[in-house]
Amino acid sequence: MKSRHQRLLGMGLGLLLLAGAAYFVLNAFQSNLVFFFTPTQVAAGEAPKDGSFRVGGLVKPGSVQRQDLAVEFVVTDTQREVPVRYVGLLPDLFKEGKGVVAQGRLDGGRLFVASEVLAKHDENYMPPEAQHALDEAARARVGAAVSR
Template sequence: MKPRQKRLVLIVGIVAAVGVAAALVLNAFQSNLVFFYSPAQVAAKEAPVGRAFRLGGLVDGGSVQRDGLVVRFVVTDTVKSIPVRYQGILPDLFKEGKGVVAQGQLGDDGVFVAREVLAKHDENYMPPEAAEALQRAGASNQKLGETVVKETRP
């Protein structure tokens, strides 16, 4: 082979390898892609059939039923509600009226079978240690302010 032909074979080989690698990456990305749907979207049949997706909303009040490790509850977005079945240990933040995201598939019976349940907390959450530190800082600033006021007034 001439040097020119060797270069051409090398370039074609590199392009083919990059193409195969890109195809593998895109295939893996697509198979692991999980979309989020609200109960209204699921009820409108916008959610994929036979594929995993995430269902998010609020846990409907009075809907949690426990039978050992099997938990049944209803997720609502105040427009539509979807029943959910989950087998496993729920997160500590899981409560009625609080936000939840469940990942799983919609069964033929219309019940969402969750493989994973994530409890959402509101944006006002603060770790106890941080709250205590802020409280102490606020108390010391308040005392400091009183001291400054007393010292500046005759």
């Protein structure tokens, strides 16, 4: 085999290995990708029915019910609400009326079963996804009031 053919074969094998590595990296990335949805989007059916996703907003005041390690609460974006069930220890900063992002999946109907709950960090912080959801809900309320 000529040296020119050996170089072409080597480059071809190198490209094939690179393509295979890229496939495996992108496949792993796709399986770990988790999207964020607001309670309004979940109520509209935009969230995946069988996959994991995040829902965020404010913890509705008066909605937290604890039973041992199981906690049920309602996440709202001031327009719609999503009931959430979580089994485990909540973050110390988890409080009613404060921002929260929960990761999990829908259990049949409207109940969101969370595998992880994230709360705000300090007095001035709210998860960016939750803040965006609240801003969008406020804009929708203002738009609805103006159109009346």
